[in-house]
Amino acid sequence: MSVTIKDVAKRAGVSPSTVSRVLSNHPRISRETSRKVKEIMEEMGYHPNIMAKSLVSKTTESICVILPKPAEELFLNLFFMELIRGIVTQANRSGYDVLISSGGNEKEEVEAVSRLLNGRRVDGAILLYSRQDDQVVDFLKSNNYPFVLVGRSEKYPDLLSVDTDNVQAAYDATKHLISLGHKRIGFVSGPPNLIVSQDRMKGYGKALADAGLEMRKEWIVEGEFLQESGYRAMSFFMNLPERPTALVIVDDIVSFGVLRGLHELGYKVPEDVSIISFNNISLTELSTPPLSSVDIGIYNLGYTASQALIQTVRNDDKTVLPHRYIIPHRLMIRESSMYSLPKS
Incomplete structure (x- = not known):
């Protein structure tokens, strides 16, 4: 025979309605009461009937x-x-x-x-x-x-x-590269239909404009949020008559592809090309070299x-x-x- 709310309430010395409130995380139930009731539920092997609960509360949780x-x-x-x-x-x-x-x-x-x-x-x-x-x-x-x-x-x-604030984040990242003396700064973007790609492009362009630098179409490459997109971008950039000396990259994963592509082409980071990316995932500190990135939380x-x-x-x-x-x-x-x- 399955354990009911009444069985739990009797063992805990509380009312069935209190057990129901514990199940729904009601704010008026004290932490101590909630802990006690949940422990007894576990001891007795009680599992709430989610479908029945949903019909009564009109929520699925x-x-x-x-x-x-x-x-x-x-x-x-x-x-x-x-x-x-x-x-x-x-x-x-x-x-x-x-x-x-x-x-x-x-x-x-x-x-x-x-x-x-x-x-x-x-x-x-x-x-x-x-x-x-x-x-x-x-x-x-x-x-x-x-x-x-x-x-x-x-x-x-x-x-x-x-x-x-992706516009400001990209502005700050680009301004960092400008502060290092870079004037030829490229941008590796994500899919153009995504708002995040558009906003980061805006921030990049605004930082260049405020510094009196040119935003050149041949220094912008669009792709997916995949390593392969960054890898392909390097084949394009490094074959330009005038290549960028620094890159703002829309995503850390894309940056790993950029690093791989530059290494295979014989370029060093940051001596030949400086890089800053976005997201600050855990692997950025482990890459070679460790990757500058915008931590967006x-x-x-x-x-x-x-x-x-x-x-x-x-x-x-x-x-x-x-x-x-x-x-x-x-x-x-x-x-x-x-x-x-x-x-x-």
Whole structure:
């Protein structure tokens, strides 16, 4: 015979309603009572009936993370792994489970999120990207589903979102290279339809303009957030009649491809080409040379996105909550950009 809430309540010396409040992480339940009840649940092997609980509370206590491309490709980039770690940590602390879904294209992503939300399997969604004219955002917005965007939307500036000031971050990174004496600075970008690529391009261009330097089209290469994109970019840059002496690179993983390409072509970093990148994933300190990178607080982006979504889902009294959160960034300067050019 299965253990019931009444059995747990009797053993704990509390009412069944108190056990229910412990299950829903009610703020009025003391930490000591919650700990005691949960210990007894574990001792007795009690498992709540999630479906029944969902029907009563009208909440699933689950959220979904929508991945921007097939998972096998996405997980090659440690940025997303750290982002998801932040999401899951905060969700678990709030008593929420996390489902992960992906699609090969925008249509499949819309179908996936529709199944989860229309089927009442989750209470809301987190999107790990921001694109122009995004079908997933349009679907969620038009159906009034709770969701949070990691990034920002130009079409819907009032969306709940968590982001870095990517324009300023790229400005600061480019200005660092300028301070070393570089005047020929290239940019290795990500997919042009992603807002993060556009914003970092803007910051790069603004820093050049403020320094009176030229933004040349042949010094800008677009690609995917993959090592191979950085590797290919070097074949292009190093064959130019006038090559850049420094590079701003949109993502650390892309930078590893850049380093590999430069090494194979016989160029040294930072003596021949100085490099600064974005995200500051754990491997940047282990590369050869250690990679300068803009720390955008990846874990905090995920943690705050999860927190903001769950606050919105639980906001029964319709308290006015912030709709945009900006996570601070900082430059982490390492050997890849510590070489000043001789003054001419």
